[in-house]
Structure formats: structure tokens, C-alpha cells
Amino acid sequence: xxxxxxxxxxxxxxxxxxxxxxxxxxxxxxxVYQLMYTGAFGSWFSWQNTxxxxxxxxxxxxxTALPAQLGLVVIGGEGALVLGALAxxxxxxxxxxxxxxxxxxxxxxxxxxxxxxLIGGAGALRHGRGVNETISSLLLSYIAIAVxxxxxxxxxxxxxxxxxxSTAPLADDYTIGTLPGMDxxxxxxxxxxxxxxxxxxxxxxxxxFAARMVGGNPxxxxxxxxxxxxxxxxxxxxxxxxxxxxGMVEVAAVHGRxxxxxxxxxxxxxxxxAFLARQNPLAVIPVAILFGGIGASGGLLQRRLGLPDASVxxxxxxIFVTLLASEGLHGRVRLxxxxxxxxxx
Amino acid sequence: MNVMTWVxxxxxxxxxITKRFDGFTALDGVSLKVRPGTxxxxxxxxxxxxxxxxxxVMGFHRPDEGAVLVDDHEVVIGNPxxxxxxxxxxxxQHFTLVxxxxxxxxxxxxxxxxxxxxxxxxxxxxxxxxxxxxxxxVELDAPVAxxxxxxxxxxxxxxxxxxxxxxxxxxxxxSVLTPDEADETLGLIRGxxxxxxxxxxxxxxxxxxxxxxxxxVSVLRRGRLVGSGPVGAHTPDTLARLMIGDAAVAGPAARxxxxxxEIRLEVSGLRAxxxxxxxxxxxxxxxxxxxxxxxxxxxxxxxxxxxxxxxAGQRPASAGTVRVHGEPYAATRAEMRxxxxxxxPEEPLKSACVPGMSVxxxxxxxxxxxxxxxxxxxxxxxxxxxxxxxxLIERYRVKTTGxxxxxxxxxxxxxxxxxxxxxxxxxxxxxxxxxPVFGLDFAAVADIHAQIVEARNRGAAVLLVSEDLDxxxxxxxxLVVMSRxxxxxxxxxxSADLTVIGRCMAGH
Ligand SMILES: Nc1ncnc2c1ncn2[C@@H]1O[C@H](COP(=O)(O)OP(=O)(O)OP(=O)(O)O)[C@@H](O)[C@H]1O
Ligand SMILES: [Mg+2]
Numbered sequence: 001x002x003x004x005x006x007x008x009x010x011x012x013x014x015x016x017x018x019x020x021x022x023x024x025x026x027x028x029x030x031x032v033y034q035l036m037y038t039g040a041f042g043s044w045f046s047w048q049n050t051x052x053x054x055x056x057x058x059x060x061x062x063x064t065a066l067p068a069q070l071g072l073v074v075i076g077g078e079g080a081l082v083l084g085a086l087a088x089x090x091x092x093x094x095x096x097x098x099x100x101x102x103x104x105x106x107x108x109x110x111x112x113x114x115x116x117x118l119i120g121g122a123g124a125l126r127h128g129r130g131v132n133e134t135i136s137s138l139l140l141s142y143i144a145i146a147v148x149x150x151x152x153x154x155x156x157x158x159x160x161x162x163x164x165x166s167t168a169p170l171a172d173d174y175t176i177g178t179l180p181g182m183d184x185x186x187x188x189x190x191x192x193x194x195x196x197x198x199x200x201x202x203x204x205x206x207x208x209f210a211a212r213m214v215g216g217n218p219x220x221x222x223x224x225x226x227x228x229x230x231x232x233x234x235x236x237x238x239x240x241x242x243x244x245x246x247g248m249v250e251v252a253a254v255h256g257r258x259x260x261x262x263x264x265x266x267x268x269x270x271x272x273x274a275f276l277a278r279q280n281p282l283a284v285i286p287v288a289i290l291f292g293g294i295g296a297s298g299g300l301l302q303r304r305l306g307l308p309d310a311s312v313x314x315x316x317x318x319i320f321v322t323l324l325a326s327e328g329l330h331g332r333v334r335l336x337x338x339x340x341x342x343x344x345x
Numbered sequence: 346m347n348v349m350t351w352v353x354x355x356x357x358x359x360x361x362i363t364k365r366f367d368g369f370t371a372l373d374g375v376s377l378k379v380r381p382g383t384x385x386x387x388x389x390x391x392x393x394x395x396x397x398x399x400x401x402v403m404g405f406h407r408p409d410e411g412a413v414l415v416d417d418h419e420v421v422i423g424n425p426x427x428x429x430x431x432x433x434x435x436x437x438q439h440f441t442l443v444x445x446x447x448x449x450x451x452x453x454x455x456x457x458x459x460x461x462x463x464x465x466x467x468x469x470x471x472x473x474x475x476x477x478x479x480x481x482x483v484e485l486d487a488p489v490a491x492x493x494x495x496x497x498x499x500x501x502x503x504x505x506x507x508x509x510x511x512x513x514x515x516x517x518x519x520s521v522l523t524p525d526e527a528d529e530t531l532g533l534i535r536g537x538x539x540x541x542x543x544x545x546x547x548x549x550x551x552x553x554x555x556x557x558x559x560x561x562v563s564v565l566r567r568g569r570l571v572g573s574g575p576v577g578a579h580t581p582d583t584l585a586r587l588m589i590g591d592a593a594v595a596g597p598a599a600r601x602x603x604x605x606x607e608i609r610l611e612v613s614g615l616r617a618x619x620x621x622x623x624x625x626x627x628x629x630x631x632x633x634x635x636x637x638x639x640x641x642x643x644x645x646x647x648x649x650x651x652x653x654x655x656x657a658g659q660r661p662a663s664a665g666t667v668r669v670h671g672e673p674y675a676a677t678r679a680e681m682r683x684x685x686x687x688x689x690p691e692e693p694l695k696s697a698c699v700p701g702m703s704v705x706x707x708x709x710x711x712x713x714x715x716x717x718x719x720x721x722x723x724x725x726x727x728x729x730x731x732x733x734x735x736x737l738i739e740r741y742r743v744k745t746t747g748x749x750x751x752x753x754x755x756x757x758x759x760x761x762x763x764x765x766x767x768x769x770x771x772x773x774x775x776x777x778x779x780x781p782v783f784g785l786d787f788a789a790v791a792d793i794h795a796q797i798v799e800a801r802n803r804g805a806a807v808l809l810v811s812e813d814l815d816x817x818x819x820x821x822x823x824l825v826v827m828s829r830x831x832x833x834x835x836x837x838x839x840s841a842d843l844t845v846i847g848r849c850m851a852g853h
Contacts (some may be wrong), residue, residue: 203725204724204725204727205723205724205725206713206714206719206722206723206724206725207723208725209706209709209713209714209725210713210714212699212702213699213702213710216699216700216701216702217695217698217699217700219659219695219696219697220696220697220698220699220710222657222658222659222676223657223658223659223688223690223696223697223710224678224681224710224711225658225676225677225678225679225680225681225682226678227677227678
């Protein structure tokens with residue numbers, strides 16, 4: 001019950017704070033929210049825009065939500081996405097000429113492997129060396145972005161891309177098309193399927209059971225003889241694979257090539273989505289759509305109200321801070337019949 | 346603030362308190378009066394509602410019905426801070442002081458308002474003066490981690506007195522203490538009550554303490570008050586009958602004569618470090634045969650916890666070997682299963698359970714990846730998990746609202762039972778147990794002792810670590826004494842010389 005109440009209250013509080021913020025720069029908050037709604041969910045067109053943005057968000061959110069089951073805080077989704085995108089583009093270019101049914105899955109696998117390597121690396125560092133996974137995943141993420149920049153400006157650069165260094169464009173039949181009857185690409189289905197699979201994995205398999213034991217109490221997990229290290233590394237690798245797949249989707253469905261515009265903040269927004277969804281893989285889906293909507297409305301705010309493009313980022317920042325601040329309220333808010341359960345004395 | 350209410354011991358009355366958890370009635374119209382300047386004992390079997398009652402008084406729980414009266418005035422206590430303002434203080438069964446900080450630091454930081462800049466010298470002087478007015482002696486500058494259990498408990502009590510508690514609630518304060526430590530602590534508390542400085546409500550499972558230190562006693566059974574009155578009107582027998590009614594208590598288990606058999610568990614040259622990296626286990630050699638209970642005696646903090654953790658797979662050994670059935674044993678899941686090694690660790694909620702997972706899930710920790718809980722070794726059959734748990738709950742009489750309740754909501758004793766059910770319900774070849782009856786009511790103690798002997802009779806090798814010498818003398822076939830991380834003495838219960846054991850435990 002409070003599990004839903006607290007994030008919703010946090011969301012409401014941040015909307016109020018953001019309202020105060022826009023009022024300060026002289027814009028009516030009501031106009032802003034009205035417009036945001038229109039831009040995100042007001043028409044079929046804006047819905048499609050929203051869903052397109054939600055697809056990678058679901059995947060990057062899983063990159064944080066899966067390790068969270070083990071009690072880890074991983075924030076390297078951006079890097080895994082970028083590296084996955086690069087791997088997908090490189091694979092697509094290397095296999096140029098081969099039939100699409102072979103190449104597209106290969107691109108996906110390459111992207112997942114790249115992401116898995118990055119975040120699984122953070123998990124391995126944590127297990128083997130006791131390195132804090134939050135810090136290491138963030139730093140690895142910076143390295144991944146640097147690698148992308150290096151590759152698109154160097155070895156993989158398409159000489160034709162002058163002012164925006166990029167890889168060569170992918171062959172047309174290697175791109176992912178849109179869902180029948182709409183302008184949303186198949187990445188959305190990939191994301192939803194992955195979220196469902198992640199939920200099933202954590203709730204309905206022995207692997208997930210073991211992972212939740214480790215997350216809930218590592219001492220009890222050790223007493224049951226569970227391979228804590230292996231669970232840690234496998235889960236982080238899987239998480240990285242999800243974000244890597246997001247990179248592949250972005251390359252194959254949106255950009256058609258790898259370049260710096262892949263660093264679009266999907267990774268960091270994904271962290272926010274995961275936290276707001278309370279790390280529940282199923283809840284990630286609606287929350288990702290909500291944030292896809294916030295992102296989609298940014299353009300409209302800029303055009304109609306002259307708000308800076310970054311204002312939606314301000315909103316996201318406010319939501320994140322409010323959410324973290326409200327974390328401490330879990331179990332402390334007293335609903336009439338739901339009191340706090342203190343430690344058994 | 347009225348000065349009059351501050352000086353001297355207040356009376357406290359709970360009036361018709363009812364507390365329900367999701368339809369389960371944990372307390373049903375319980376009334377209780379603690380007279381000023383007395384020690385009042387609260388008894389009841391595991392899950393009777395004792396902790397729930399005092400948590401209602403302290404403002405952790407909000408009772409559904411009923412009221413709390415301090416000095417005959419109704420008070421509304423919404424949270425523990427408010428309780429503190431009314432002069433109520435509570436000492437929990439588990440320690441709450443910060444181990445790495447000194448007693449002085451712990452006390453000062455516990456105050457309701459701590460100045461931004463602390464003048465430690467002045468605080469120290471003030472506290473030392475305060476302590477001189479107290480019968481309790483504690484070392485102010487010692488880090489809490491270095492204190493013995495009895496001194497820690499005293500420090501916890503001093504903390505409440507320092508926070509100006511005039512009414513002290515103690516939830517099983519003695520289960521972690523040796524009988525001598527318990528007597529000393531309770532004696533001091535009783536003295537303070539007699540001199541009119543404190544009123545005390547104490548939860549305990551030990552009749553001896555009730556008879557020796559309490560003025561009045563109240564007994565709860567299944568959330569109802571079934572008896573209350575002066576201790577003089579009772580004997581341990583009448584109290585026991587009040588607690589459990591006419592239910593039969595397991596008699597002492599008959600020890601089957603077991604022939605001298607093969608060595609099941611062999612520990613040699615085992616060394617391990619504690620959490621801070623200091624050597625805690627320094628070269629332990631031990632052998633346990635099938636059908637034998639080897640008791641390990643010792644004062645807490647002499648490496649027993651670490652020894653048990655190594656054997657249970659919760660702590661790496663820094664040197665030495667462990668063998669089970671003659672094969673090297675590293676406490677992996679496969680080895681545990683192959684050799685049927687189980688354990689009953691200390692503080693089960695902290696070391697053997699995941700509090701947020703359900704009772705059913707916690708009971709499945711050993712078997713969740715096997716049929717019937719798992720299909721094909723990977724698909725979790727949640728229905729089978731629940732069914733298995735339901736059977737265990739009935740067989741081991743675990744009191745819970747159901748298999749889906751988070752195990753953290755169970756009473757302390759029932760968490761213990763749930764773990765026991767998980768570890769002992771199958772075929773056991775080796776059992777590692779550490780203080781398995783801490784915090785259990787007398788019926789449960791008898792029950793668990795019987796189960797351990799039962800496992801031994803069926804041929805299990807049992808290593809039993811305990812701080813209760815009586816328990817060890819009753820259950821063990823062989824007894825060793827551990828001091829400063831090493832085995833310093835070995836004897837059998839029949840030929841045991843208590844003075845020698847006492848001296849060895851003290852490290853001489
Ligand atoms: N937060 C909670 N939610 C649901 N049930 C609870 C909760 N807290 C306690 N209970 C239930 O209330 C009953 C009484 O628990 P309580 O902790 O008061 O027992 P107790 O008398 O202190 O037992 P013990 O001697 O084992 O500590 C138990 O059956 C327990 O499962
Ligand atoms: Mg209790």
C-alpha cells in the first residue's frame with residue numbers, strides 16, 4: 001500500500017515544486033502542465049512519440065532494477081546503452097551484405113554482450129575486489145562514452161559525416177521497422193517483453209529466489225550455501241545486457257548509425273524510472289511511459305512557452321531528489337491501520 | 346512540565362488494550378497495572394503478545410482500542426520520543442548501542458537534543474557525576490564493542506536512566522546474559538525500584554528471575570491476560586500452567602545409547618578472523634562422531650560465534666581444514682546437500698532469515714531449488730513452496746497469520762521455530778547449533794532440546810555451542826571449553842568438575 005502511496009506523493013510534491021519553479025520564471029504552471037499533457041498524451045501523435053521514447057527507458061531502467069533485487073545500486077545504464085549501440089552498429093557494418101534475419105539478431109546479441117561486459121564488470125569488481133558498484137558502474141559508463149567518441153571519430157568514422165562524426169549508416173534492411181498501424185518501432189515490444197521476462201525471472205524462478213535471498217540478507221544466503229558471487233555477476237551482466245539492447249534498438253530503429261547523439265540521457269532517466277517503480281520490473285513499464293511522455297513534451301514547451309529545452313530535465317531532477325528524500329518515509333507513514341513494524345525486540 | 350511527576354517512580358496502567366494485525370488479534374483487551382516502585386514481570390509463551398503490548402505502550406504500535414495511564418492520567422503516546430518525554434524507557438532484547446563508539450559517545454548522542462558542537466570534556470564530567478548517583482558501574486571511555494554482554498546490557502539500562510526514564514521496560518533483558526550477570530543486573534534494578542526511583546516492567550521466560558526479583562506478575566496467553574497478582578501467590582508450576590494451560594510439555598528426550606561410531610565432522614587447525622580482522626578463532630581442533638553431541642562452553646566473545654559462522658558457511662576460514670564424512674568441506678550448497686549439514690545459528694532473524702520474505706519462502710531456503718518446490722530445477726512452484734511450509738507450520742506449531750506473512754512479523758520465538766522446522770525436518774547428518782533456545786519459552790525449550798537429542802539418536806553429529814552451561818551439561822555427550830579462540834579443556838558431563846570448567850572459561 002505505502003509502496004504505491006509514497007512514490008505517488010513524491011511525484012505530486014515534485015510537480016508542485018516544478019510549478020513553483022516555472023512560476024518563478026514567469027510562466028503559469030497550469031499552462032505548463034496542460035501543455036505537458038497535450039505533448040505527452042494529448043493526441044495519437046504525441047502518444048506515439050511518448051511510446052517511442054519509453055522503449056529504451058524500460059530497458060535502461062531494468063539495468064538498475066535487476067541488480068537492485070540483490071541490493072546493488074547500479075547507475076551505469078548510459079554507458080551500457082552507448083557501448084551496446086556501438087557494438088550493434090559495428091556488427092551491422094561488419095556483416096554488411098549478409099541476410100537481415102541473421103544480421104539483426106547478431107546486432108542484438110553483440111549489443112547485449114557489450115552491455116553485459118560493462119555492467120557485469122562492475123559486478124565482478126564488487127565481488128572480487130569489494131569495489132563499490134555504484135561508483136564503478138558510473139566510471140565505467142564514462143569510459144564507455146569515451147570509447148564511443150573515439151571510435152566514431154577514429155576507426156569507425158564515416159568520412160562523409162563531417163560536422164557530426166558518425167559511423168557509416170546501416171543498410172536499410174538492417175533497421176527495425178515500426179509496429180503495424182503506428183509509428184512506434186518494435187523496440188517497444190522488445191522492452192515490454194524484457195520487463196515481463198525480468199519479472200518472471202525474479203519472481204518465478206529459482207535464480208530469482210536466490211537473488212532475492214542475497215538481496216534480503218547475504219548472511220542467510222551464505223548459510224544456505226548460495227554462490228553469492230556468481231549470482232552477483234550474472235545479474236549485473238544481465239542488467240547490462242538490457243541496457244545494451246536499448247542501444248541496439250536506438251541504433252537500428254532511430255539513428256541508423258552510431259554517433260554522439262546516442263548519449264541522450266536515456267541511461268540516467270532509466271535510473272529514475274527504476275527508483276520510481278520501486279525496482280519492480282513490471283512497474284517499470286508504466287513509469288517508463290510516464291517519463292517518455294515528459295521527454296516528449298519538452299519540445300512543445302520550448303516552442304509554445306519559450307521554456308528552455310532543459311526544463312524537463314529540471315523536472316526530472318526535482319522528481320529524483322524528492323523521491324530519494326521520500327525513501328525514508330517508507331514504513332514510517334502511518335496509515336490508520338498500517339503501523340510501522342519495528343525490529344522484534 | 347510538572348516537576349512532581351518527574352521525581353520518583355510513576356505507576357503505569359494499560360487499560361483494555363486491543364491490537365489487531367490485518368484481522369489477526371494479537372492483544373485482546375489486555376489490562377495491566379504496574380504499581381509505583383515495583384518490578385512487574387510479564388510472562389507468556391512465544392507469540393503470546395508480550396512484545397506487542399510493550400510496543401503499544403512505547404508508541405511503536407498504535408493500539409486499536411484501549412488507553413495508557415501514567416500516574417493515573419491518560420497519555421497519548423504516538424511515538425517512542427513521546428514515550429521518552431513521559432519518562433518511559435525501553436531496553437530491547439538485541440543491543441542498540443553503536444559498537445564502534447564509546448559508551449560516553451553513545452549516551453550523549455542518544456539525547457533528544459544534541460548540541461551542534463559537543464563539549465566532550467564537560468559532557469564527560471557531567472556523565473561521570475550522573476554515574477556516581479547510579480548503582481551501575483560502566484566504563485565511559487570503552488568502545489561498546491569491547492564490553493562483555495552483561496556490561497553492554499548495563500550500558501543500555503544506564504542510557505535509559507540518563508534519558509531520565511522513571512519507568513523502565515525490559516524486553517527479555519537477560520537472554521543474552523549469563524546467570525551471574527543476569528542476577529547482578531536484575532538485583533541493581535530491583536534496588537532502584539525499592540528505593541523508589543524506578544518502576545519496572547520486565548518480560549522474561551525465566552521463572553527463577555520472576556520469583557527472585559519481581560513483586561507482581563502478569564501472564565498473557567494468546568493475546569489475553571490470564572492472570573495477574575503478587576508473585577508470592579505463585580509457584581513456577583502455577584505460572585507454567587497459566588502460560589500454556591493444560592498443554593503437555595515435551596519431557597526430556599530419552600538418549601538412545603549410540604555405539605562408538607565414525608567421525609562425521611572433523612575440524613583441524615581452524616583459524617578465522619572477526620569482522621574487524623582480528624584473529625578470533627586460533628587453531629581449533631574438534632571431532633564430532635555420528636550420534637554424538639559435543640557441547641562447546643565458553644563466555645560469549647571467545648570465538649564461538651566465528652567458529653559457528655565458518656562451519657555454517659557465513660565466514661571464510663583463514664587457515665585449517667573442515668572435513669565432513671572424511672571429505673574436505675567448504676560449505677557450498679552442493680556439499681551441504683550431499684553431506685546433509687544443517688545449522689541453527691544464533692539470532693535467527695538476523696543470520697538465517699530474510700525478514701521481508703514470507704514465512705513460506707524462508708522455510709524453503711534449503712529446498713527451493715529441488716523438487717517439488719522447483720520444476721526442472723529452475724521454475725519455482727510457489728504453490729508447492731506454500732504447501733510445504735503449511736505442513737511445517739502445523740508440525741512445528743509456528744504461530745503465524747499464514748505462510749504468506751513476512752517472517753519479520755513473527756514473534757522472536759516463532760522465528761526460531763520456523764528456522765528449526767526448516768533445518769531439522771529432514772534427514773540430518775551434521776547439525777551446527779548455537780544458543781538454539783535463546784528467547785524461547787520453557788515449553789519450546791523442552792521441545793527443541795528434545796528435537797536435538799532426537800536428531801542425535803537418529804545418528805546426527807551435533808556441535809552445540811551455548812553460553813548456558815546447564816544446557817550443555819544436560820545435552821552433551823562430550824563437553825569442550827573454548828577460551829580466547831582455542832579449545833582449552835575437554836570433559837564429559839558425568840565427570841565434569843564445575844570449578845575447573847569455570848576456571849577454564851575465565852581463561853586461566
Ligand atoms: N507487525 C506485525 N504484523 C503481523 N503480525 C504481528 C506483527 N507483530 C506481531 N505480530 C503477531 O502478534 C503475535 C504476538 O507477537 P509478539 O511479538 O508480541 O509475541 P511475544 O509474546 O513477544 O513472543 P516472544 O516470546 O516469541 O518474543 C505473534 O503471533 C506475531 O506473529
Ligand atoms: Mg517478544
